[in-house]
Amino acid sequence: MNNKKGAFLIFIGHHSLILIFLTTLLLFETGELQGQKPFEGKSVMAVFAHPDDESTIAPILARYTREGAKVYLVIVTDGRYGTNDFHDHIAGETLVVTRKEEMKCAANQLGAELIHLDYHDQLKADEGYDGHVPYARAIILELKDIIQRIRPDVLITWGPDGGSTHMDHRLVGASVTQVYLSSEWQKPMYLFFYGTPTESIDDADTKTLRGQHKKYLRTKISYSVADLRTAFDSYKCHYSQIDPNLTKEEFMNRRNKNERIIYLRKFEAPSKDADSVFE
Ligand SMILES: [Zn+2]
Numbered sequence: 001m002n003n004k005k006g007a008f009l010i011f012i013g014h015h016s017l018i019l020i021f022l023t024t025l026l027l028f029e030t031g032e033l034q035g036q037k038p039f040e041g042k043s044v045m046a047v048f049a050h051p052d053d054e055s056t057i058a059p060i061l062a063r064y065t066r067e068g069a070k071v072y073l074v075i076v077t078d079g080r081y082g083t084n085d086f087h088d089h090i091a092g093e094t095l096v097v098t099r100k101e102e103m104k105c106a107a108n109q110l111g112a113e114l115i116h117l118d119y120h121d122q123l124k125a126d127e128g129y130d131g132h133v134p135y136a137r138a139i140i141l142e143l144k145d146i147i148q149r150i151r152p153d154v155l156i157t158w159g160p161d162g163g164s165t166h167m168d169h170r171l172v173g174a175s176v177t178q179v180y181l182s183s184e185w186q187k188p189m190y191l192f193f194y195g196t197p198t199e200s201i202d203d204a205d206t207k208t209l210r211g212q213h214k215k216y217l218r219t220k221i222s223y224s225v226a227d228l229r230t231a232f233d234s235y236k237c238h239y240s241q242i243d244p245n246l247t248k249e250e251f252m253n254r255r256n257k258n259e260r261i262i263y264l265r266k267f268e269a270p271s272k273d274a275d276s277v278f279e
């Protein structure tokens with residue numbers, strides 16, 4: 001090796017060291033080497049009825065994305081009947097196009113992979129048994145295919161209250177539960193239902209309609225102010241559904257009242273066989 005070549009290699013060597021140093025610094029900055037992404041390799045699948053239902057748990061979806069988990073968002077219906085007092089949209093195909101775009105935007109903001117199915121809002125309830133029941137069966141079978149293909153570690157959906165007693169919410173929650181119960185999943189998969197503590201509801205009838213006693217809501221997921229901001233940015237995507245004057249501050253204050261916690265009820269299977277109902 002002549003001196004020039006040696007000097008050149010030392011030069012390269014120094015630069016490599018500097019490069020390694022800078023890369024390490026960058027990785028520390030982004031948290032890659034600090035173990036700040038504890039759920040890398042894990043996956044969460046949230047299954048809801050309508051575009052914008054996911055806003056119910058959006059802050060924790062933002063949190064899990066931030067913490068490295070892969071988040072899937074399955075939205076079953078097209079939201080074609082989502083008219084409201086804020087806007088003068090007409091129910092039907094045009095609104096479907098709008099809501100599909102809005103849903104893409106909302107999922108992007110959360111960093112979630114969106115699977116938006118094409119079932120009609122209200123699940124053909126107006127067509128009675130012959131219209132609705134085959135439709136409801138198709139949903140269960142399609143959800144089974146999706147869940148089987150992706151095999152998430154965690155499923156989150158509506159509980160029996162459906163948040164608002166909406167039939168689509170309750171049916172989607174029941175469909176996910178049915179898919180879950182119909183198989184012995186080889187890989188552990190946990191099922192959670194979104195819940196509202198009865199203590200946070202004032203009206204007695206509403207407590208019964210959509211509240212759950214805290215003793216059942218034992219999974220309490222906290223989230224950061226930054227996650228809440230992400231949830232707001234996602235919520236704003238659903239422009240056709242929201243008050244255009246809603247400010248970030250109002251949204252944040254409303255959600256901050258809940259101490260930035262989302263309550264879930266974990267599905268628990270019996271741990272042993274029994275030969276009596278009185279145990
Ligand atoms: Zn809904």
